[in-house]
Amino acid sequence: MNPADVAQAAPVAHDMSLFGLFWQAHFVVKLVMVGLLAASVWCWAIIVDKTLLYSRTKRAMDRFEEVFWSGQSLEELYRSLQSRNSTGLAAVFVAAMREWKRSFEGSGRSFQSLPQRIDKVLDVTIQREVERLNARLTVLASIGSAGPYIGLFGTVVGIMNSFTSIAASKNTSLAVVAPGIAEALFATAIGLFAAIPAVLAYNKLQSEVGKLQSRLEGFADEFSAILSRQIDERIGHAGHHPANAA
């Protein structure tokens, strides 16, 4: 077969448009492409959600700190936040206050290990909050690290497939080899298309989670310091109500 004829016949046999590339690909390659495209959609969904969530959380923290340091009675603040499903700093505050309250309710006052218990509660709440912020970030990490490999797998399968057809047609002209390889490389392209934003977003979001976590911990430390001071005062002259402290 004359290579010139092959070159002429090639555009007819191989539609090099984006859809053509997908449609002529091997079944496995198609599957890889579809999977990677879905992964890209998912990963961008997570990126959008997380970005919104973090900015919301940050704003909520700003607002809470403003209220908290405004000199408002902690009891009042607790009552206003208690009923709501609060997050962030508010959740930490509510958890600690609940523990505090429980210690003073009923007959048996248990001051002995109250600071330790409050610390525990604070730790657990912070952990829960961070977990909530971190949720689904691992998906980004997975897509970021595995995407290129999945794409590469598609490419390897595609190239294997095209080499098999080259062997079958006994023609090594570039016009015969090129379309198959282009199809195969398309899989890697989609893999990288999904993975690159995932990696970048993962790093950015991770650092933001770190910032929020340190802010939560800082607040928890401050709040537990306030509470333990209160406890010490209560032990000194028992009978006072903690709500009057702040």
Added chain:
Amino acid sequence: MALKLKFNSSEPGFWVSGVAHAALLGAALVGLSFTEEFPDAEEGIPVEIITDNQFSQITKGETSAKEVLPTPKPRADRIADKVEQRDPGEDKRDAPAPPKRPEEMKVAEKEEPVAAQPPPPPPPPKPSQAEAEAKAKAEEQLKLAEKAEAEAIAKAAEAKAKAEADAKAKAEAEAKAEAEARKVAEAKAKAEAEAKAKAEAEAKKVAEAKAKAEAEAKARKEAQAAKKLDMGDIRQFLDNKERNQSTGATGSEVQKTASLGTATGTAAKLNPSMRDALGGILKEQMERCYQPPIGAAGSSVALPMLDVRFNPDGSLANEPRIIRSGPNPIDRTVAEAALRAVRRCAPYNIPAKFAPYYSDWKAWNIEFETNQI
């Protein structure tokens, strides 16, 4: 999977991402559906690597032939009508002169006004003769008239001097003579004028006839040129559906099987080492005859380059020439001395092993090295 398929304003990620991807895919389908083709690449040229020696031993023939024949020749289907052999000193290729329009050919833009052309001035030989004759005649007659007059005057004077008595008669006679003389002169002048007119008319006739003949000849020539142009008419070229083709290879003799070689190979080429050897042999022989000019020793001299042409027996084919010499007078004298040396040593002893390569060393450029000579 924690994705909710219902739209949630606090977590719109899935929808935002899905719509964005769909838009991007649509744009890519539209924008990247046509890939630009590469410009047509030329096929690679197969290259064979050969050594210097092999290159200098390429024989005349064809690359597709099987073997080197004992007498390497390219294939020739028939004997060439015209055999042309040129010396190596000729130019590498012929640049034919651009075709010229035949002088008589009609030019489309500028119609030559053949008929309107004024007839050429009457050819001088005949008319001039007639005129000269007429003139001479007239002059003669004038002279005669003058003479007659003078005679008459003289006669009158004589008569006057002789006798004044017959003055009247004599005066009458004088008048008569005068009148006669005038009459004669007038008649003669008339005849002269007539002759002149006749001659002129004749001359005119001849000239006209000549002009007519010339114009006719010109028209005929033009017609011929036009016919000739018709032969190679452009339309004929355009109508010609036949492919252009050769009538076959030609040579000085018919050769059915080509020798292995190339079309340009000449085989009898000195290889570099042989060239050096021959150069050394020639130089060594020339050095013997070289007398360095006074003043050349010690000073740095630009090397002269000589063009020497040999005969197969080693004698000079023609006078050696200086191709290149330095600008100084000393350089020139050195070049002259080198030239003399070449001439003096003339029949050179060239070993027989170089004989097959005569066409290569036929014209030899020799650079004299002054530190050697």
